Amino acid sequence: MVFPSLNYFLLKEMDLRVRSHHGCRGLKILSFQRNSFTGYIPRDFGNLTKLQLLYLGHNNLEGPIPVELGILSNLENLSLLYNDLTGSIPSNLFNVSTMKTLYLSVNPLSGFLPSDIGYTLPNLKGLYLAKINLSGKIPSSICNASYLNYLELSYNSLTGAIPNALGSLRYLQGLHIAENHLTDINFLASMTNCRNLQYLDFASNPLYGKFPNSVGNLSSSLQYFNAGFCKINGNVPEEIGNLSGLLRLELNGNDFKGQIPTTIKDLLHMQQLNLGENKLDGSIPDEVCQMENLGQLIVSNNKLCGQVPSCLGMLPSLRYLYLDSNNITSKIPSTLWTLENILALNFSLNAFDGYLPPEIQNLKVVMQLDLSWNRISGTIPSTIGGLQSLVILSLAHNQLQGSIPESIGNLLSLEFLDMSNNVLSGLIPMSLELLNNLKYINVSYNKLQGEIPNGGPFVNFTAQSFMMNNALCGIPNLQVPPCKKGAKKRWMTKLLLLVCIVPVIVSIILLGSCVMLLRYRRKSTGARTENEISTLGVPRRISYYELLQATNRFDQSNFLGIGSFGSEFKGRLSDGMLIAVKVFDLDLEAGPRSFDVECDAIRKLRHRNLIKIISSCSNVDFKALVMEFMPNGSLEKWLYSHNCSLDFTQRLDIMIDVASALEYLHHGFPTPVVHCDLKPSNILLDEDMVAHVADFGITKLLYEGQSRTHTNTLATLGYIAPEYGAKGIVSTKGDVYSFGIMLMEIFTRMKPTDDMFGGELSLKSWVNECVPHSTIQVMDSNLLKGEEENFSTKELCTSSITQLALNCCADLPEERISMKDALVSLNKIKTKFMEMLLGD
Numbered sequence: 047m048v049f050p051s052l053n054y055f056l057l058k059e060m061d062l063r064v065r066s067h068h069g070c071r072g073l074k075i076l077s078f079q080r081n082s083f084t085g086y087i088p089r090d091f092g093n094l095t096k097l098q099l100l101y102l103g104h105n106n107l108e109g110p111i112p113v114e115l116g117i118l119s120n121l122e123n124l125s126l127l128y129n130d131l132t133g134s135i136p137s138n139l140f141n142v143s144t145m146k147t148l149y150l151s152v153n154p155l156s157g158f159l160p161s162d163i164g165y166t167l168p169n170l171k172g173l174y175l176a177k178i179n180l181s182g183k184i185p186s187s188i189c190n191a192s193y194l195n196y197l198e199l200s201y202n203s204l205t206g207a208i209p210n211a212l213g214s215l216r217y218l219q220g221l222h223i224a225e226n227h228l229t230d231i232n233f234l235a236s237m238t239n240c241r242n243l244q245y246l247d248f249a250s251n252p253l254y255g256k257f258p259n260s261v262g263n264l265s266s267s268l269q270y271f272n273a274g275f276c277k278i279n280g281n282v283p284e285e286i287g288n289l290s291g292l293l294r295l296e297l298n299g300n301d302f303k304g305q306i307p308t309t310i311k312d313l314l315h316m317q318q319l320n321l322g323e324n325k326l327d328g329s330i331p332d333e334v335c336q337m338e339n340l341g342q343l344i345v346s347n348n349k350l351c352g353q354v355p356s357c358l359g360m361l362p363s364l365r366y367l368y369l370d371s372n373n374i375t376s377k378i379p380s381t382l383w384t385l386e387n388i389l390a391l392n393f394s395l396n397a398f399d400g401y402l403p404p405e406i407q408n409l410k411v412v413m414q415l416d417l418s419w420n421r422i423s424g425t426i427p428s429t430i431g432g433l434q435s436l437v438i439l440s441l442a443h444n445q446l447q448g449s450i451p452e453s454i455g456n457l458l459s460l461e462f463l464d465m466s467n468n469v470l471s472g473l474i475p476m477s478l479e480l481l482n483n484l485k486y487i488n489v490s491y492n493k494l495q496g497e498i499p500n501g502g503p504f505v506n507f508t509a510q511s512f513m514m515n516n517a518l519c520g521i522p523n524l525q526v527p528p529c530k531k532g533a534k535k536r537w538m539t540k541l542l543l544l545v546c547i548v549p550v551i552v553s554i555i556l557l558g559s560c561v562m563l564l565r566y567r568r569k570s571t572g573a574r575t576e577n578e579i580s581t582l583g584v585p586r587r588i589s590y591y592e593l594l595q596a597t598n599r600f601d602q603s604n605f606l607g608i609g610s611f612g613s614e615f616k617g618r619l620s621d622g623m624l625i626a627v628k629v630f631d632l633d634l635e636a637g638p639r640s641f642d643v644e645c646d647a648i649r650k651l652r653h654r655n656l657i658k659i660i661s662s663c664s665n666v667d668f669k670a671l672v673m674e675f676m677p678n679g680s681l682e683k684w685l686y687s688h689n690c691s692l693d694f695t696q697r698l699d700i701m702i703d704v705a706s707a708l709e710y711l712h713h714g715f716p717t718p719v720v721h722c723d724l725k726p727s728n729i730l731l732d733e734d735m736v737a738h739v740a741d742f743g744i745t746k747l748l749y750e751g752q753s754r755t756h757t758n759t760l761a762t763l764g765y766i767a768p769e770y771g772a773k774g775i776v777s778t779k780g781d782v783y784s785f786g787i788m789l790m791e792i793f794t795r796m797k798p799t800d801d802m803f804g805g806e807l808s809l810k811s812w813v814n815e816c817v818p819h820s821t822i823q824v825m826d827s828n829l830l831k832g833e834e835e836n837f838s839t840k841e842l843c844t845s846s847i848t849q850l851a852l853n854c855c856a857d858l859p860e861e862r863i864s865m866k867d868a869l870v871s872l873n874k875i876k877t878k879f880m881e882m883l884l885g886d
Contacts, residue, residue, distance in 0.1 A: 077101040079125065087126075089114050096120060103127040103149060111136055111155075118142065125149040127174065135178075140166050147172035151198065158182030164190030176222065177201035184223070189214040196220040200247065208233035208248070213240060220245035224272065231255040231278065238263040247272040249296065256280035257302075262288035274320065275299035282321070287312040298322040298344065305329075306345070311336040322346035322368065330355055330369075339363050346392070347371040347874065356381045363387075370394040370416065371870050378417075383408050390414040394440065394877070395870050397421055402446075407432035414881075418442040418464065419873065425449075426470075431456040438881065440464040442488065450489070452477050460484055462880060467491040471516070474498055486880060487511050491654075494518055497529045513734045514654075525733065588661045588672050593617065593627055600629070607680075607727075616675060624675040625660060632669065651715065655707035657730060657740040676730035676738060685726055685795060694829050694840050696735060697792050698847075698876050703737035704729055705869040708785060712778040712865050720776050724784035725765050726791065764798030764809070768857055779859035785868065786810075786854025793844055795826035810855050813848055821845040839882045846875050 073094050083105040091100070092114025100115070103125040111131055115124065116138030124139075127149040135150065135157035145167050155178040160166065164187035167173075171193050180202035188194070189211035196219060197212075204226040212221065213236025221237075224247045231253040237243065243265040253276040262285025264271075269291055279301040286295070287309025295313070298320045305328035306321065313319075316337040322344045329352030330345060341363045350372040358364065359381025367382075370392045377400035378393065385391075388409055394416045401424035402417075409415070413435050423445040431453025433439075439460060446468040454463075455477025461484060470492040478484070479502035487503075490513045498504065498512055498520035509525040512518055519529035596617030597604045606614040612630040619625060661672040681700060684690040692700070704724075711719040721728075721742065728741040767783035769775040787798055790813050796802075798809040816823045821844050829840060850871050856862045863871075 072096050074120075075099040078105065080104040083107060085109075087112055087115075087131075091115060092117055094118065098144075099123045101125045103129070105129055107131060109133075111139070111150075113138060115139060116142060120144055122146045122169075126153065127151040129153055131155055143168060145170060147174070149174045150178055151176040153178050155179060156181070159185055159188075161185045162187050164188045167191055168193075170194055172196045172198075174198040175202070180204055182206075184209055184212075184228070186211040188212065191215075193217055196222075198222045199226070200224040202226050204228055208251075208253075210236040213237050215240060216242070218243055222247045224249040224251070226251055229253060231258070231276070234258055235260045238265075241265050241267070243268055245270045249274040249276065252277050254278070257283055259283045259285050261285060264289060266291050269293045272296040273300070277301065279303070282307055282326075284309045286310065290314065292316055294318040296320040298324070300324055302326055306331055306334070308333045310334060313337055314339070316340055317363070318342040320344040322348070324348050326350060329353060332357060334358070335361060337361075342366040344368040345372070347870070349373055351375065354379055354382075358382060359384050361385075365389045368392045369396065371874055372396050374398060380405070386410050388412050392416040393420065394418040395420075395873060399423070401425075402427055402430075404429045406430055409433055411435045413459075414438040416440040416877070417444065420444055422446060426451055426465075428453045430454065433457060434459065436460055438462040440877075441468065443467040446470060449473065450475055450494075454478060455480050457481065458483065462486045464488045465492070470494060472496070474512075474518075476501075478502070479504060485883075490514050492516075498524055498526065510734055513736075588619070588663060590663055590665070590668055592619065593663060593670060593672070595620070596625060597627060600627075624677075626673045626675045628671045628673060630669045630671075632667070651711070651719070653707055653710045653714075655703045655736070655738055656710070657738045673740070674732075676740075677733045678731035678735060680727050681729035681731060681737065681792075682726035684731065685792065686797075691828060694843075695876075695879075697829075698843075698872070698879065700729070700731070700735070700737040701789055701792060702869070702872050702876060704739060704785065704788070705865060705872055707737075707739040708781055709865040709869045712781065718778055720778055721781050721784075722770075722776060723762055723765075724781055724788060725762050726788060767859070769859060775859075777859060778865070779862050782854045782862045782865055782868065783859075785865070786851040786862075789847060789851040789854065790824075793826060793829070793847055794824045795828065796824075810852070814852055817845060817848050817852075821848065824848065839879065842882070843875055843879045846878075847872075850875070 074096050076094070076097060076099065079101040085107065086109040087102065087107055089112040092112065095118065097118050098120050099122060104127070107129040108131065110133035111126065113136040115121070116136050119142065121142050122144050123146060128151070131153040132155065135155055137160065140160050140163055143166065146169055148170070151174045158181050163185055168191060170191040172195055174196070176198045177200070180199065182204065183206035184199065184204060186209040188197070188209070192215065194215050195217055198220070200222045201224070204223070206228065207230035208223065208228050210233050212218070212233060216239065218240045219242050221243070222245065228248070228251040235258055237246065238260055244267055246268060247270065249272045255278065257278050257280055261283060266289070268289055271289065271292060271294070274296045275298070277300065281304040282297060282302050284307040286307060290312055292313050293315055294317060302324040304326065306326055308331045310319070311333035314337065317339050318341060319337070320342070323346065326345070326348040327350065330350060332355045334343065335355055335357035338361065340361050342365060344366070346368045347370070351374060353376045354369065354374060356379035358367065359379060364385060365387060366389060368390070371394070374396040376398065378398055380403065383403055383405040386408055389411060390413060392414065398417070398420040400422060402422060404427045406427055407429035412433055415433070415436060416438065418440040419442070421444065425448035426441065426446055428451040430451060434457065436457050437459050439457070439462065442464040443466070447470065449472030450465065450470055452475045455475055458481065460481050463484060463486065466488040470489070471494065473496040474489060474494055476499050479499045481503055484503040487507055488511050490511065492515050494515040495517035496519065498518055500521055509523070512524055512526065518526045520526050522528070594600070596619050597615045600615050604616045606616055606626060612628060615627045615629065617625045617627050658674040659671055660674060663670045663672065678684070684692050708721070711721060721739065723741060728739065730738045730740050732738065765784040765787050767780040770780045787809060790809055791797060794813065796809055803809055803812070813824050821841050825841070825844050850868060853863050854868060
């Protein structure tokens with residue numbers, strides 16, 4: 047194409063390849079933006095000496111940026127963003143003194159900012175270099191580009207302190223430097239000189255330090271302020287209320303303490319407020335309701351308590367309300383059920399009580415409703431079927447009773463349904479077969495009965511969705527008994543007989559009861575029969591000879607494994623019950639003591655994730671514990687055997703089970719129990735892959751007033767906390783440390799005793815060094831096979847898991863989190879993982 051006199055050439059919405067343009071030397075504007083061009087940028091573009099504007103963004107161009115573009119002495123605007131350009135940024139591109147806007151964002155490039163950039167690009171107004179693998183520092187000379195309006199350097203690998211010189215850019219409207227490795231929060235004070243500033247985003251940088259009160263002196267024109275995940279501590283300053291023009295404020299993922307300042311009432315234009323993932327306490331102030339334009343309120347994962355302001359129900363613009371993972375103990379205000387425009391409500395992991403009212407039907411457009419892990423009781427109202435837009439519904443871990451309403455079958459958009467761990471009874475409605483979009487269901491740990499639906503989405507569900515109910519029946523792969531044919535017809539017949547005959551029978555029984563009462567009143571008062579008294583509350587007794595018979599005299603064919611204090615065997619009692627028998631080695635000095643300790647530790651413990659002890663057998667020459675048999679063996683077997691495999695969700699569920707057991711041992715029992723020997727071989731899996739913590743042979747009980755004790759018994763090397771190994775100090779924080787090590791091991795598939803670890807390198811230090819750069823580097827490769835579509839989701843969640851593990855493994859006990867907090871975090875990670883899968 048030759049257009050010798052052309053000075054403006056524009057192509058839009060065309061599928062062409064970029065070609066060279068000999069003869070267009072008078073061309074001033076060339077725009078091929080937003081097409082489907084492929085190939086390289088022609089080097090002879092450098093011959094277009096009059097060119098002022100070159101727009102090639104939003105295409106599929108590849109290869110390097112030609113150095114010839116750096117000799118276009120009249121070039122003012124260059125846009126190459128959103129392509130597949132590679133290589134380093136030509137250094138002469140930063141020497142085009144006429145340049146006003148430079149767009150290179152979102153390309154797999156590399157390079158750094160020249161130290162004299164402010165001098166070589168004095169006319170620069172916009173510099174857009176996000177997500178191009180920039181390294182090095184932000185040069186202070188940038189302040190010499192005094193006309194700069196927008197500086198976009200997010201999602202790179204920049205290091206060093208954020209220069210205070212940025213505060214000299216008086217025309218600056220937008221500063222975006224998020225997702226780098228920049229430091230020093232003190233730059234924020236200098237930004238008060240930028241009176242035109244509208245957008246300030248420095249999230250996900252390790253700034254550390256306290257939030258300066260001078261933040262209240264930032265420009266009144268500031269609309270967007272993002273300081274999330276910057277390791278900022280201290281209080282949220284009351285001066286934040288001075289930023290009256292704010293539309294969006296994000297301070298999440300920091301270490302803020304204290305209460306939410308009441309001065310937020312002055313942020314009258316606020317639309318999105320995110321204070322989640324901090325350590326804020328106190329209650330949510332009523333002043334939050336004065337932000338009448340508020341559309342999103344996130345205060346998740348803090349330590350908030352008290353009442354939820356009822357006035358939140360009066361905010362007409364509210365669309366997203368996240369109060370999850372706090373310590374709120376009140377009832378859900380009735381006004382919140384009037385939020386007709388709300389899209390997401392998440393109140394999970396609190397202690398909300400009360401009932402679900404029929405007015406729940408007013409949430410006409412809600413897409414996510416998560417009330418799990420609370421104390422909500424009563425029945426599920428049938429009006430819940432009116433929430434036609436609902437995608438995620440979680441009512442798990444509450445105290446709900448009654449039946450599952452048939453009307454849930456009307457929720458045709460539903461993809462995620464969790465009603466597990468309640469007291470629900472009756473049938474699973476067949477209407478749920480109509481939910482064609484349903485990808486996940488969990489109604490386990492209830493009292494449901496009858497046939498499990500097998501049509502529609504139910505063909506894809508497994509036994510884990512329905513386990514631990516009263517009397518469910520269905521197809522064999524759900525691991526429930528088959529339903530009896532004609533059961534429904536027989537039930538109707540029985541009902542008819544009951545309706546007709548029961549009144550007559552009741553009359554006869556009442557008359558007979560009166561006669562019997564008069565005859566036997568004296569004889570029957572105040573006592574049970576001798577037989578009743580002898581069997582009431584007595585644990586099952588199993589003799590030594592029964593154990594010999596059950597294990598075929600402890601034959602090697604029934605051998606399960608050997609532990610620190612004895613061996614385990616599989617057995618079958620005369621009534622058909624499968625058992626595991628742990629026989630203690632009395633030749634070991636600690637053998638008898640270990641038997642006594644384990645009996646003392648677990649005789650009163652009751653939790654679904656602790657191994658259940660059926661009986662014990664003890665005499666002078668023999669001591670054994672009889673336990674429920676775990677058909678899937680140990681977690682160690684599943685983790686390292688070539689014949690077994692665990693997917694991402696299974697590993698996460700198992701660690702949630704272990705965390706639940708430890709949370710109960712540490713916080714849910716009057717006398718705190720320290721396990722002392724947590725490791726994968728002591729985690730056993732039942733037929734539904736539910737984890738059970740076992741082996742309490744060196745357990746310690748912390749009696750009233752004790753926060754720690756001492757021991758001479760050494761636990762397994764690699765898992766023990768520093769204070770345990772050095773001084774024999776035992777506390778619940780030692781279990782937390784072991785849990786953190788095991789959490790790393792489960793998702794890396796690397797034992798802490800692996801040969802690669804020695805000297806200064808340990809599993810903990812290896813993970814700590816690798817994770818900031820690449821989570822993939824430490825992830826078990828088995829988690830990535832065949833599931834590339836969930837690659838980024840797994841990577842993100844594994845990053846959160848490893849960070850949690852490191853928080854559990856702090857060197858000092860007082861710096862470690864509690865198992866209560868660890869369990870909350872794991873459940874939050876799982877919820878986020880499931881939501882992201884549904885989003886994919």
